Amino acid sequence: MPEERYLLIDAYNVICATDELRDALRDNMDSARDRLTEMVSSIHDAEGVRTALILDSRNDSLEVEHPFGNKTFEYIYAPAALTADGVIERIVARVSNAARVTVVSHDNMVRESTRANGAIALNPEELFEWARACDARLVQDAQRRRKANAREWKNGLDIDW
Numbered sequence: 001m002p003e004e005r006y007l008l009i010d011a012y013n014v015i016c017a018t019d020e021l022r023d024a025l026r027d028n029m030d031s032a033r034d035r036l037t038e039m040v041s042s043i044h045d046a047e048g049v050r051t052a053l054i055l056d057s058r059n060d061s062l063e064v065e066h067p068f069g070n071k072t073f074e075y076i077y078a079p080a081a082l083t084a085d086g087v088i089e090r091i092v093a094r095v096s097n098a099a100r101v102t103v104v105s106h107d108n109m110v111r112e113s114t115r116a117n118g119a120i121a122l123n124p125e126e127l128f129e130w131a132r133a134c135d136a137r138l139v140q141d142a143q144r145r146r147k148a149n150a151r152e153w154k155n156g157l158d159i160d161w
Contacts, residue, residue, distance in 0.1 A: 003100055004050055007043060007087050010105035011053040011075075014124045017106035033075070033093045037067065039131055044073050046134035046141075049102075052076050054084040061155060062087065085110050 014020040015032045022040075025032040036053065044051040050072045057063070057077035065075040078087045088110060092098055098118035104127045105111055111121035122130070 006101045007049045007051045011055045042134035
């Protein structure tokens with residue numbers, strides 16, 4: 001069984017670095033977070049990458065939510081005493097194989113720290129390019145399945161009354 005891959009997204013940082021998400025932020029933070037989730041969920045779905053949006057918060061302790069009820073996609077809220085950047089750095093420093101971790105941030109310091117610990121660092125535009133490629137692959141897979149089903153079902157229902 002192949003080792004899991006992880007995608008850690010410095011969520012507020014990516015939101016503030018992206019025009020479309022910054023516009024969603026004007027409505028509220030949850031709206032911007034949800035839009036970012038929509039934009040990256042294809043990576044999770046197409047490639048089976050465990051995905052976490054790391055968010056700053058005012059909470060006393062680290063909190064985790066699973067927005068789809070799936071433990072492989074989560075929101076991690078940093079405790080007030082530690083920023084999202086700090087949570088990301090701690091996760092990368094503690095994983096057994098940092099080369100299986102991809103971190104996305106617009107912050108050069110976060111990306112440099114990520115690379116220094118052996119993980120992959122991307123900027124937001126690279127993340128969105130990856131997501132668009134995954135979207136296209138999911139569409140192609142669905143079209144392929146529809147064609148296969150159409151061939152299989154071309155004679156309609158075979159019901160013996």
